[in-house]
Amino acid sequence: xxxxxxxxxxxxxxxxRKIFALTEVSATLQSGEFVAVVGPSGSGKSTFLAMSGLLxxxxxxxxxxxxxxxxxxxxxxxxxxxxxxxxxxxxFPSLIPTLNALENVLLPRTINRNxxxxxxxxxxxxxERVGLGxxxxxxxxxxxxxxxxxxxxxxxxxxxxxxxxADEPTGAVDEQNAKLIIDLFKExxxxxxxxxxxxxxxxxxxxxxxxxxxxxxRIVQDIVRENHV
Ligand code: ADP
Ligand code: MG
Numbered sequence: 001x002x003x004x005x006x007x008x009x010x011x012x013x014x015x016x017r018k019i020f021a022l023t024e025v026s027a028t029l030q031s032g033e034f035v036a037v038v039g040p041s042g043s044g045k046s047t048f049l050a051m052s053g054l055l056x057x058x059x060x061x062x063x064x065x066x067x068x069x070x071x072x073x074x075x076x077x078x079x080x081x082x083x084x085x086x087x088x089x090x091x092f093p094s095l096i097p098t099l100n101a102l103e104n105v106l107l108p109r110t111i112n113r114n115x116x117x118x119x120x121x122x123x124x125x126x127x128e129r130v131g132l133g134x135x136x137x138x139x140x141x142x143x144x145x146x147x148x149x150x151x152x153x154x155x156x157x158x159x160x161x162x163x164x165x166a167d168e169p170t171g172a173v174d175e176q177n178a179k180l181i182i183d184l185f186k187e188x189x190x191x192x193x194x195x196x197x198x199x200x201x202x203x204x205x206x207x208x209x210x211x212x213x214x215x216x217x218r219i220v221q222d223i224v225r226e227n228h229v
Contacts, residue, residue, distance in 0.1 A: 002029045002163070002194075009047050015155040021047040023217040024061070029196060031162070036197045039214035045198040046091070046167055048214060050114035052196055053086045053165040054078045083108075087156030091137050093148045095140040101127060101189040105155045109175060118141035126154040131180060137189040146177025163194045170204060182207055 009022040029035055029052060037045050050056045051063060054070060057078075062071045065081060073081075095104045106123045109115045127136055130150040132143075139167070140148055149169065152196045156164060170178035182204060189195050197208060205211050206225075213221040 001031050001066055003027070003062075003063075003064035003067075004048075004051060004058075005062040007051055007058040007063065009044075009051065009056070010059045020217045022051065023060070025051075025071060025214075025217075025219055026061075027212060027219065027222060029194060031194055031209060032189070032192050034185070034195045034208045035197070035212060036208035037196065037212050037214065038200060038202065038205045039220075041200070043214040044217040045200075045214055047115070047217075048212075049165050049196060049198050050169055053163070054082050054116070054129045054180075055087060055088075074211045078119075083159060084162055085163055087159065087161035087164045089149075089152050089156045089164070089169050091167040091171065093152040094153055095148055097140050100137045100139050101143065101151045101154075102149055103130060104140070105158055108155060108158050123154075123158065127151070130154045137227065144174075144177075146173045146180075149173050149181065153184065162192070163196070164188060165196045167198045168200070169197060170201065178204070183222065 004027050007022055007025045011019040037048055039045055051058055062069055077208055096229050100125050106115055109119050130153050132150055169181050185195050210224045
């Protein structure tokens, strides 16, 4: 469970200018919930995701993680929580061009330690899960945009997180790949994972059980859809 309690995020540009990326945002995201975050460009969606996934600290307000106040934690402490719990899919897949698909997926495992055979098998398994079992050794340039996105998705699953945070996961991806990605989110959600998905695609947002809409850095609507299947 993640709670944003009256969270504001302000960026200072030089001495004078302030940008209000999030303003007095409150929301509790339940375990196992599938939430879509929508709104126009610049409305604060990515900032909302960064706050929810403990990537950054709010300027004002509190963030609770499973009921525990994590607002005052150091970067290192936040990183430790994030590593075990959160899988991120960023807006741009950001794969390392000189590493193949499997190596890219295993990258989060190599930080702070060497990976072993078991990791390798699990890496294969998550790549199979996103339908890329036959492209383990392809370098990013040998993959289509949609496939690269799926490698990023596989990478986000490598530490078996219970929260998946995705920023425009189907942006600039063809329809077939978009469907694959969204179907996988649904499946992961059915297995109990919390999905927080930023999108400006309203049709896609309809796939989620809850839609949080941002406008000018504020939540203007937060609806849980009934009869959601
Ligand atoms: P969205 O994802 O909805 O497009 P963002 O959360 O990325 O919106 O950004 C909200 C506002 O905050 C935008 O005006 C953006 O330019 C600004 N912003 C985001 N990150 C930074 C930053 N690191 N420094 C300055 N301004 C930022
Ligand atoms: Mg964004």
